[in-house]
Amino acid sequence: MLNVLFVTTPIFILIAIGFLVVKRGILKPSEVPTLGRLVTMVLLPSLIFVSLSQRSFDEVMNGTYLLLYGIGSVGLFMGVLLYCHLKRGQPFVSSTLNALASTCSNSGYIGFPLVTALVGPTATVALALCMIIENAVIIPLALVLAETGQNRKGSVLMSVFKTLALLVKSPVSLSITAGLLASILEIQLPGPLLKAVQMTAGASGALALITIGGMLAGLSLSALKGSMAEILTPAVGKLVLHPLVMMILLLIFPDFDPQLQVAAVAMACSPMLSIYPILSAKYGYDGVAAATLLVGTIASFFTISFAFWLFGATGFLELGTEVFPDWLLGWPRLRGGDM
Known part of the structure; x- marks a missing residue:
């Protein structure tokens, strides 16, 4: 358990630092989105590009991972949507948003630093695939269904095209495309340029976590009253x-x-x-999304x-031991092997 905390605690310490930086007035809440834009428009794209471009295409484009993560996420999305709408009687739009929150991870700000602590450089491949x-499946699906639920029949198709256009033109999407093409x-980038991109990429993990802490400092729990079920x-x-579905x-x-x-x-x-509250x-x-x-x-x-x-996961951090314990899975093929 101590080894697990050794992995997770630094991540949340950085989030706490971001929280305190805003609460102490070192940064204003209105300034935090600027950090977020720096991370999403410069640092993360640099990290994704430099990592993907230095790997072979076969190593990067893992079809099994894409299929597994896609089926698991879409399947859970539909399950949560149907549960909220049919079982709990929530409006279709809020049910769709609940499904989005249940299946779309904070992969850039929290997922990537977490996976990096566990598996090292492979984390960037996982980040790009996720x-x-x-960006190509979960978010467009959620927005299309939400638009439909709002009875905006005439604007659904236009909304889909606008959403896809924004996602395709985002720096993260462009960096994935550029990295795959380079792969x-x-x-290969010239030495000085590659070094500059690597230095930029190296700042992404810590600043992303500090940014998420700053964002949390500006959120309010006032929406908790009467909304606990939706949260x-x-x-x-x-x-x-x-995670259980993935397992x-x-x-x-x-x-x-x-x-x-x-x-x-x-x-x-x-x-x-x-960006769940923004969407x-x-x-x-x-309000409910921010509290969630x-x-x-x-x-x-x-x-x-x-x-x-x-x-x-503690076993995975030790050389030559198993990723998943036999008492839980009993499947010898799920062994981590040597790192």
Whole structure:
């Protein structure tokens, strides 16, 4: 358990630093989005590009991982949507937003530093593959269904095109495309330029976590009253069901890179995406979404620590030991091997 805390505690210490920086007035809440833009528009794209471009295409484009993460996320999305709408009787729009929060991870700000601590450089491959699923499948699906639920029949198609255009033109998407092309064509950046990009990429993890802490400092728990069910459903879905679904699928899917297997579970353990309140604001659910993000991020410290203790991540951190314990899985093929 101490080894697990050794992995997770530094991540949340940096989040706490970001929280205190805003609460102490070192940064104003209005200044935090600037840090977020720096991370998402410069630092993370640099990290993704430099990592993907220096790997072979076959090593990067893992079809099994994409299929597993895609099926698991979409399947859980539909399950949460149907549960909230049919079982709990929530409006279709809020049910869709709950499904989005349950299946779309904060992969850039929390998932990536977490996976890096567990599997090292392989984390960037996992980050790129997860972002492909999130940006190309989950977010567009959620926004299309939300638009439909708002009875904006005439604007649904236009909304889809606008959303896809924004996602395709985002720096993260462009860096994934550029990195894959460089990998396919075996293009290498000149030494000084590569060093500059690597230095930029190296700052991404810490600044991303500090940014998420600053964002949390500006959120309010005032939306908790009368909304606990709407907050707890996506929180449980994201922090418990999402990683559990990935674990179950790992038992079914063909064997692949053990480090990417751990990365799939770790990414799914991350709380919901940081722009969840922004996406929800268009439909009038930004208050509940902000409270959900706050509760989910705080709770993720405990759920992530418990998950990696339960899934045997401590063993993975030791050379030559198993990724997942036999008492939990009993499947010898899910062994981490030597790092």
